[in-house]
């Protein structure tokens with residue numbers, strides 16, 4: 498049995514990736530990250546960003562609402578201080594980028610092309626920032642143009658990370674036309690938490706993005722729609738906490754999965770998911786992911 502996944506020449510030892518923004522030094526230190534297919538770094542911007550005021554994370558039953566606002570130290574510091582440590586983690590590293598306009602996305606991609614990251618995940622869908630983010634993710638033309646400009650700049654694999662939209666043919670096709678190698682979805686779902694004590698939002702930044710188990714059914718729906726709408730590999734994200742959750746996305750035809758909130762809860766969540774998928778495949782005598790699709794493939798009714 499093997500769990501290998503290939504995306505345009507890049508081999509991932511298994512389909513489990515750490516999602517952008519949800520792991521830090523603690524995960525790299527305390528978890529055997531080299532057992533994973535890869536990690537996706539926190540979205541980096543051209544200039545440092547302070548992000549949104551606290552509180553930035555608010556827990557609800559079955560999920561969290563976050564409004565980090567893309568806080569990061571900017572590409573220069575990322576390249577000099579953060580990336581070298583992440584690159585030594587023993588698995589594929591994909592860098593996530595977020596721009597305020599097309600020129601920023603292209604410049605970030607150009608700078609990353611010189612590094613050892615295997616790919617670039619283009620964050621077209623962050624709900625917690627005023628400029629960029631969701632604005633692009635909803636517009637097929639912007640998606641096509643941004644991905645195309647990045648494609649003309651880099652040879653690395655490009656993953657287009659899309660927002661939680663159903664009937665997503667237009668945005669998925671736009672990413673494919675632009676030259677993306679894979680589609681990843683979903684990012685967090687726009688959300689609000691209201692305090693009856695203060696009469697204000699519970700979150701410093703006002704609105705936030707919901708993640709965790711609460712969003713898994715929505716994510717499954719969006720991933721299902723995306724798979725119908727593209728021939729590109731689709732990476733499923735949203736509320737994956739266990740191997741069974743990951744297998745649900747793979748059953749739909751997803752090629753890989755990303756684990757976000759699950760890793761915030763327990764740094765070992767993703768490595769446990771790899772173990773669980775291996776155990777399931779071995780028990781069911783499934784050779785690899787394509788034979789899982791064939792043997793168990795999903796039908797709606």
Ligand SMILES: Cc1cc2nc3c(=O)[nH]c(=O)nc-3n(C[C@H](O)[C@H](O)[C@H](O)COP(=O)(O)O)c2cc1C
Nearest residue numbers: 516517518540563620683684708709735736757758
């Ligand atoms: C605290 C936090 C920070 C995040 N930061 C980013 C980010 O920088 N870039 C990005 O593309 N997604 C970011 N995300 C979204 C996750 O990568 C993922 O798409 C989303 O949380 C859904 O997956 P999950 O339910 O497994 O967490 C963030 C999510 C959380 C909870």
